[in-house]
Amino acid sequence: MQNNFNIADIRLVAGIGNPGETHARTYHNVGILFLEYLLAHAAFRDQDTTSLFRLSIRGTLYAATSSVFMNQSGGAISSLVRRCEISLEALLLAHDDSDIALGEYSLAFARGSAGHNGVVSVITALNTNAFWRLRIGVRDHHETRKAEDFVLRPVSASHMKILEGVFEKIVGMYFAGK
Numbered sequence: 001m002q003n004n005f006n007i008a009d010i011r012l013v014a015g016i017g018n019p020g021e022t023h024a025r026t027y028h029n030v031g032i033l034f035l036e037y038l039l040a041h042a043a044f045r046d047q048d049t050t051s052l053f054r055l056s057i058r059g060t061l062y063a064a065t066s067s068v069f070m071n072q073s074g075g076a077i078s079s080l081v082r083r084c085e086i087s088l089e090a091l092l093l094a095h096d097d098s099d100i101a102l103g104e105y106s107l108a109f110a111r112g113s114a115g116h117n118g119v120v121s122v123i124t125a126l127n128t129n130a131f132w133r134l135r136i137g138v139r140d141h142h143e144t145r146k147a148e149d150f151v152l153r154p155v156s157a158s159h160m161k162i163l164e165g166v167f168e169k170i171v172g173m174y175f176a177g178k
Contacts, residue, residue, distance in 0.1 A: 005107045005132065007174040011090040012062045013038065013134075014053075014080055016073040016118045018152075027138040028070060028151040030096035030163060031118075034136060035065045037167040042175045052076040055083070061175075062086075070118035074125025081126070091131040093122060096151060100137030103162045105170060108133045136166060 015035030044056035053064045062084045066076045110130045113119040123129045
């Protein structure tokens, strides 16, 4: 089991969320929003688009956004892992996390889903949890509702600024030199 995150070991960064304009800028799409930020700020070039994902590449690092609904993203991620011919330890899955405060993020390896259905789908499809997760916080300190009651709501302008600050920090810290 891996203990320390090293971006040099990552070959595929994948963001999960929900497709369509209705979901485009919701809290549940933070994984995709992060990937869009990464693609725009780290000189990736498009390689392929399928019904399951959009795949881009920079050197030996692939970046992909899922094109399927969050709860069915496991099949798309499994397909990406095979397509990119990577080990599961070289996968970094980016997603929203309502257990983490807005403006924060966490890197985790081989952890349970914590009830996140998109992560459940990926763990089930890969038949393991032995991959990296970039858990991006979406819970405002004033938010008292259950996750399912707010993650499908549009991200407010003030929260989007906070999320973009987190994205900038992550990209600068981990992807600037890769």
